[in-house]
Amino acid sequence: MTTPSASRPQPGAxxxxxxxxxxxxxxxxxxxxxxERFSRSSGPGGQGVNTTDSRVELxxxxxxxxxxxALPERVRERLLERLSTHLVGGRLMVVAxxxxxxxxxxxxxxxxxxxxxxxxxxxxxxxxxxxxxxMGSRRxxxxxKKRRGQLKAGRxxxxxx
Numbered sequence: 001m002t003t004p005s006a007s008r009p010q011p012g013a014x015x016x017x018x019x020x021x022x023x024x025x026x027x028x029x030x031x032x033x034x035x036e037r038f039s040r041s042s043g044p045g046g047q048g049v050n051t052t053d054s055r056v057e058l059x060x061x062x063x064x065x066x067x068x069x070a071l072p073e074r075v076r077e078r079l080l081e082r083l084s085t086h087l088v089g090g091r092l093m094v095v096a097x098x099x100x101x102x103x104x105x106x107x108x109x110x111x112x113x114x115x116x117x118x119x120x121x122x123x124x125x126x127x128x129x130x131x132x133x134x135m136g137s138r139r140x141x142x143x144x145k146k147r148r149g150q151l152k153a154g155r156x157x158x159x160x161x
Contacts, residue, residue, distance in 0.1 A: 017114050022075055022121035029067045035059040036106065041097040055097040058109040062092055062117075075121055082120035092116065 015034060017027035041055035062068045062083055068076055086092055094116070096109035133141075 015110055015113065017117050020118050020122065022078070022123050023071075023118065027067050027071070027117065027121075029060065029065065033060060033065050033067070036109075038102060041100075041105075052100075052102065054100060054102045054105055055095070056102065056105040056109045058094045058096070058106075058113055060092045060094075060113060061090060062087075063090060071121075078123070079117070079120045083116065086116065 014031050015029040017023060017029070019026040035058070037057040037059070038053035039055045039057070040053055062080055068079060071079065083092055092113070094109045094113045096105040096112065099105050099108060
């Protein structure tokens with residue numbers, strides 16, 4: 001039997017958010033902080049669509065999480081602020097129902113939660129530094145304006161008729 005890979009979130013286990021921008025050591029969310037609910041999924045599914053609870057709702061409360069509390073103050077505030085638009089009743093809700101199998105939907109929901117947390121924890125990109133146009137780009141712009149003007153001037157009537 002093969003061992004599960006570290007990059008693939010395992011249903012029912014603690015959730016590991018790998019290191020990345022804003023999370024240099026990563027994040028480990030205990031299984032007790034995650035709530036999974038199952039329901040019947042809509043859409044195609046053959047005979048099993050009416051009998052299997054394959055839709056997964058994964059809930060996580062970032063404001064009371066011990067993993068989030070262990071983050072540096074700046075990262076925690078950024079994370080909570082950016083996740084605020086995704087919160088339902090103060091809890092982060094992720095739904096997965098694209099697969100027929102419940103296990104695949106559980107894995108998909110966990111991957112989605114990891115993605116949301118990583119994107120929310122990432123710092124803003126550095127602001128764009130304005131630069132001046134190069135001499136060549138200015139010359140090309142003016143040349144194209146002159147060509148366009150000459151083309152339009154060629155369309156005008158000369159008034160000799």
